[in-house]
Amino acid sequence: MTLDAILFYVFAAAAVGSALVVVGQRHPTYSAFALIVTLCSLSAVFGLLGSPFIAVLQVVVYAGAIMVLFLFVLMLLSVKREEPPARGAWGVKATAIGLGAVLVAQVGSVLAASARVTPAAPGFNASTGHVARLLFSPAYLYVFEATSILILAALVGAVALAKREM
Amino acid sequence: MAFLAWFVSRLFSLDVMPFLALFLPLGGFIVLSLLEPGIRRDREERGAVLLACTTVFLSFLCLLWTALHMDEAARTLADFRVQWRLPPRASPYLPYQPSLPWLDWIDVSGVHVPFALLLDRLSSVMTLVVTGVGFLIHVYSIGYMAHDEDRVRYFSYLNLFTFFMLLLVMAGNLPVMFIGWEGVGLCSYLLIGFWYKKKSAADAGKKAFIVNRLGDAGLILGMIAAFYSFGTFDTFALTEGAGALQPEKWGEFGPMTVAALLLFVGACGKSAQIPLHVWLPDAMEGPTPVSALIHAATMVTAGVYMVARLGPLYAHSETAIAVVAIVGTVTALMAATIALVQTDIKRVLAYSTVSQLGYMFLACGVGAFGVGVFHLFTHAFFKALLFLGSGSVIHAMGGEQDMRKMGGLWRKIPWTFGTFVVGTLAIAGIPPLAGFFSKDAILGSALGEGHKILFAVGLLTAALTAFYMARLLFLTFFGPFRGGHEAEHHLHESPWVMLGPLVILAVGSIGAGFVPVPEMLAVVFRQPAEEGHHAAWLPMVATLVAILGIAGAYWLYLMLPDLAARLGARLRPIGRVLEEKYYFDRVYDAFASRVVVEGSRKVLWQGLDASLIDGAVNGIGSVTAGFARAVRVAQTGLVRAYALLILGGAVTVLGYLLWAR
Amino acid sequence: MSAGADLTTPALLLSAGLFAIGVVGVFLRRNVITVFMCVELMLNAVNLAFIAFSRWRGTLDGQVLVFFVLTVAAAEAAVGLAIIIAAQRNRDTLDVDSFNLLKW
Numbered sequence: 001m002t003l004d005a006i007l008f009y010v011f012a013a014a015a016v017g018s019a020l021v022v023v024g025q026r027h028p029t030y031s032a033f034a035l036i037v038t039l040c041s042l043s044a045v046f047g048l049l050g051s052p053f054i055a056v057l058q059v060v061v062y063a064g065a066i067m068v069l070f071l072f073v074l075m076l077l078s079v080k081r082e083e084p085p086a087r088g089a090w091g092v093k094a095t096a097i098g099l100g101a102v103l104v105a106q107v108g109s110v111l112a113a114s115a116r117v118t119p120a121a122p123g124f125n126a127s128t129g130h131v132a133r134l135l136f137s138p139a140y141l142y143v144f145e146a147t148s149i150l151i152l153a154a155l156v157g158a159v160a161l162a163k164r165e166m
Numbered sequence: 167m168a169f170l171a172w173f174v175s176r177l178f179s180l181d182v183m184p185f186l187a188l189f190l191p192l193g194g195f196i197v198l199s200l201l202e203p204g205i206r207r208d209r210e211e212r213g214a215v216l217l218a219c220t221t222v223f224l225s226f227l228c229l230l231w232t233a234l235h236m237d238e239a240a241r242t243l244a245d246f247r248v249q250w251r252l253p254p255r256a257s258p259y260l261p262y263q264p265s266l267p268w269l270d271w272i273d274v275s276g277v278h279v280p281f282a283l284l285l286d287r288l289s290s291v292m293t294l295v296v297t298g299v300g301f302l303i304h305v306y307s308i309g310y311m312a313h314d315e316d317r318v319r320y321f322s323y324l325n326l327f328t329f330f331m332l333l334l335v336m337a338g339n340l341p342v343m344f345i346g347w348e349g350v351g352l353c354s355y356l357l358i359g360f361w362y363k364k365k366s367a368a369d370a371g372k373k374a375f376i377v378n379r380l381g382d383a384g385l386i387l388g389m390i391a392a393f394y395s396f397g398t399f400d401t402f403a404l405t406e407g408a409g410a411l412q413p414e415k416w417g418e419f420g421p422m423t424v425a426a427l428l429l430f431v432g433a434c435g436k437s438a439q440i441p442l443h444v445w446l447p448d449a450m451e452g453p454t455p456v457s458a459l460i461h462a463a464t465m466v467t468a469g470v471y472m473v474a475r476l477g478p479l480y481a482h483s484e485t486a487i488a489v490v491a492i493v494g495t496v497t498a499l500m501a502a503t504i505a506l507v508q509t510d511i512k513r514v515l516a517y518s519t520v521s522q523l524g525y526m527f528l529a530c531g532v533g534a535f536g537v538g539v540f541h542l543f544t545h546a547f548f549k550a551l552l553f554l555g556s557g558s559v560i561h562a563m564g565g566e567q568d569m570r571k572m573g574g575l576w577r578k579i580p581w582t583f584g585t586f587v588v589g590t591l592a593i594a595g596i597p598p599l600a601g602f603f604s605k606d607a608i609l610g611s612a613l614g615e616g617h618k619i620l621f622a623v624g625l626l627t628a629a630l631t632a633f634y635m636a637r638l639l640f641l642t643f644f645g646p647f648r649g650g651h652e653a654e655h656h657l658h659e660s661p662w663v664m665l666g667p668l669v670i671l672a673v674g675s676i677g678a679g680f681v682p683v684p685e686m687l688a689v690v691f692r693q694p695a696e697e698g699h700h701a702a703w704l705p706m707v708a709t710l711v712a713i714l715g716i717a718g719a720y721w722l723y724l725m726l727p728d729l730a731a732r733l734g735a736r737l738r739p740i741g742r743v744l745e746e747k748y749y750f751d752r753v754y755d756a757f758a759s760r761v762v763v764e765g766s767r768k769v770l771w772q773g774l775d776a777s778l779i780d781g782a783v784n785g786i787g788s789v790t791a792g793f794a795r796a797v798r799v800a801q802t803g804l805v806r807a808y809a810l811l812i813l814g815g816a817v818t819v820l821g822y823l824l825w826a827r
Numbered sequence: 828m829s830a831g832a833d834l835t836t837p838a839l840l841l842s843a844g845l846f847a848i849g850v851v852g853v854f855l856r857r858n859v860i861t862v863f864m865c866v867e868l869m870l871n872a873v874n875l876a877f878i879a880f881s882r883w884r885g886t887l888d889g890q891v892l893v894f895f896v897l898t899v900a901a902a903e904a905a906v907g908l909a910i911i912i913a914a915q916r917n918r919d920t921l922d923v924d925s926f927n928l929l930k931w
Contacts, residue, residue: 008834012841019845019868023852028861035864038845042871049838051878054893058874061897066867066904073908074860077915096854099813104847106820111839111876124885134887135894147898154902158909164916804927806854813850 015041187228191328194221198322218321226297233290261286282338292335302667309663327353381435388428395421426486437469454557462549491531498524502630534611536684544600548592551671594632603679632715838879845872
């Protein structure tokens with residue numbers, strides 16, 4: 001077992017564990033924190049998989065901005081501890097868990113099967129420069145500019161939706 | 167000018183005259199119905215009434231002309247056959263059968279029913295009776311219904327009835343006859359229930375129609391059976407076809423027997439024979455002229471006419487003709503016994519009609535169809551006379567019909583009394599009045615064909631007939647007046663509008679016996695014209711029996727009235743049975759109310775309709791609703807549920823893509 | 828820093844597992860913000876899958892796609908939270924089951 005593998009399994013366990021906390025925790029704020037832990041663990045996994053740029057981006061954007069936004073909203077709305085689920089909703093839950101399991105099986109089988117067929121390709125360099133070069137190439141340039149407009153739209157939309165009537 | 171000549175020649179032809187006679191009363195009905203709402207003044211009303219009488223009179227004249235010219239046409243047709251060297255007909259009987267060429271009623275594959283008439287001596291006799299007596303009754307009604315508000319409606323119905331009755335007796339095939347058959351039933355209902363605001367009248371109308379309908383079921387089946395066996399509805403063709411087949415023995419239910427029996431069921435309904443006789447006495451709720459016309463002279467004789475018209479069919483079926491004779495005889499006797507205890511003057515006459523109709527069927531039943539029609543002919547005269555006379559009595563009594571409240575009227579209403587006596591003697595069978603000849607002929611035929619029991623019963627019934635008719639005469643016209651002072655002051659003779667027809671009918675009752683009807687009609691029934699020789703002692707015995715009956719009534723009701731009361735008390739049980747009309751009405755009522763009504767309510771309404779059919783329809787509704795309720799889960803509005811469905815869908819698609827291919 | 832090739836399969840399985848947890852969480856939680864967070868969890872699982880495949884195939888397209896997913900997730904989070912705030916102001920509750928007007 002190489003160091004990478006060990007580290008991978010450690011961070012994977014952390015991710016799964018905090019994901020379960022996210023799902024199982026009653027208080028939304030604690031769920032948010034757990035999700036931050038998950039994100040950071042995933043960031044580490046990204047790094048272990050040879051993608052430093054994305055790893056940093058994950059921490060900065062996801063954990064740093066999006067989750068902060070979540071926490072802002074949680075604080076704004078002063079969410080309380082969540083009530084226990086309504087009676088009779090166990091049908092929905094059971095169905096959901098069942099279907100979730102099936103989904104895992106399906107997705108997992110697809111993913112695992114594909115990777116087993118051929119081994120990983122060598123010579124993989126995902127440094128910032130290389131990614132940036134691909135990002136600004138004609139293949140993805142339009143999409144890149146479009147996302148900026150998307151963010152503008154989101155900005156305007158969020159303001160319009162959430163403001164109070166004057 | 168030439169056109170006028172052509173028009174007249176076309177008019178006075180056997181193709182047009184019968185139809186003219188037929189449709190004149192119908193026109194009267196239509197005109198009167200249309201005018202009726204608009205009539206306000208007396209003068210207008212009188213005009214309408216006069217119109218109604220005129221149409222019937224004109225119809226009578228047309229039919230008279232037709233009757234006189236009919237033999238010519240038959241001869242012409244026979245010459246025609248000779249000229250063209252066509253084979254002569256098997257029988258010398260050749261009716262004239264005009265039809266409306268542009269009015270084929272039914273014309274589908276295999277079934278062809280034209281709107282055809284059949285004119286021969288039998289139809290002549292019938293149509294002349296219908297229009298002749300009918301006209302007299304129209305005239306009588308002018309006086310009888312003078313104070314009634316709905317006169318115009320009454321006369322329109324009378325005209326309509328005349329049309330249907332003429333159609334019935336002139337019809338050339340069974341379906342057309344059936345139109346007339348149903349039509350007279352309808353008019354009977356309308357006229358019996360004429361005073362519809364009176365519940366008993368409305369009920370009587372319904373009863374008549376419904377009982378008739380039962381008979382009609384048999385009639386329709388009989389028509390179908392006849393068509394099935396012979397391939398035609400045409401009455402002439404049916405009789406010819408029957409003549410060609412082998413006669414069917416007793417107990418053999420061949421095609422002729424079946425058809426004849428079923429048709430006879432219809433005749434029982436229309437002619438009030440046992441067990442379908444129950445409507446006729448109740449029908450007395452209608453105005454008296456109606457009783458005279460419909461329930462004495464014409465409509466009830468339709469059954470007899472039908473049997474006579476299909477005479478050869480019955481003659482060739484031993485079973486059917488025996489049934490006719492037996493039913494007729496039994497009916498005659500039973501009705502006569504019931505008439506003995508009736509207290510309503512019209513009821514006595516009603517049961518008397520039933521009894522006399524039984525005589526007619528007895529005659530037909532022993533093969534003497536001509537004699538049966540002869541009795542029909544004479545009966546029309548004296549029964550109409552008796553009914554109209556009773557109407558005159560009722561008119562004088564201010565509406566009272568109970569004989570126990572009458573008495574000694576011969577001084578107050580002499581003309582009515584005189585004609586009534588004539589009618590009574592006629593029906594009792596005293597020579598030389600009409601009833602004697604026809605009744606004697608019936609008894610003679612029965613004896614001559616060897617039916618001793620039928621003859622004996624017939625003779626007994628004749629005695630009873632004389633007895634109860636004399637009883638009616640004595641109770642009504644003789645003895646002390648039992649009606650109270652007010653009624654006594656009201657007694658007055660009827661106007662000449664009413665007395666005139668009475669006198670004419672009285673003359674007819676005397677003279678009708680001398681018309682040689684059986685000889686005239688023998689050719690229609692394919693029978694030899696000379697009758698078998700009757701026993702010479704028969705007329706004397708019959709007359710003796712009649713005199714005995716009258717004497718008995720005189721003795722019991724005039725000489726020793728308390729003896730009658732004592733006898734009545736002793737014979738109470740028998741009296742009960744007779745008063746209850748042999749319990750026919752009770753049995754029918756029990757059947758109708760218990761079985762039909764209760765059965766309908768319990769089984770058909772609640773069981774079948776409410777539970778089954780409604781249940782099925784509601785069930786479909788509730789199944790759909792339940793299904794909708796189940797599916798509605800998908801539309802709860804719960805976001806979670808929707809998300810679940812999305813997940814489920816995704817899983818399903820993935821599963822299909824991964825594992826099913 | 829390329830490591831052993833056999834990290835791909837475990838990474839993919841991890842991705843599947845995280846995705847499933849996210850799915851279950853969407854149905855199990857009542858607070859709408861928590862549901863949203865589970866959706867983010869699902870997105871992250873997808874990101875992980877992209878990265879793993881990118882490494883396995885040796886191309887950088889996966890990285891770029893993750894970049895875009897990240898961006899879109901940010902925009903989506905902003906707008907989604909704004910909607911949630913507006914909805915809460917309307918209904919005064921953050922219970923998922925109370926937003927049940929999506930029916931006729």
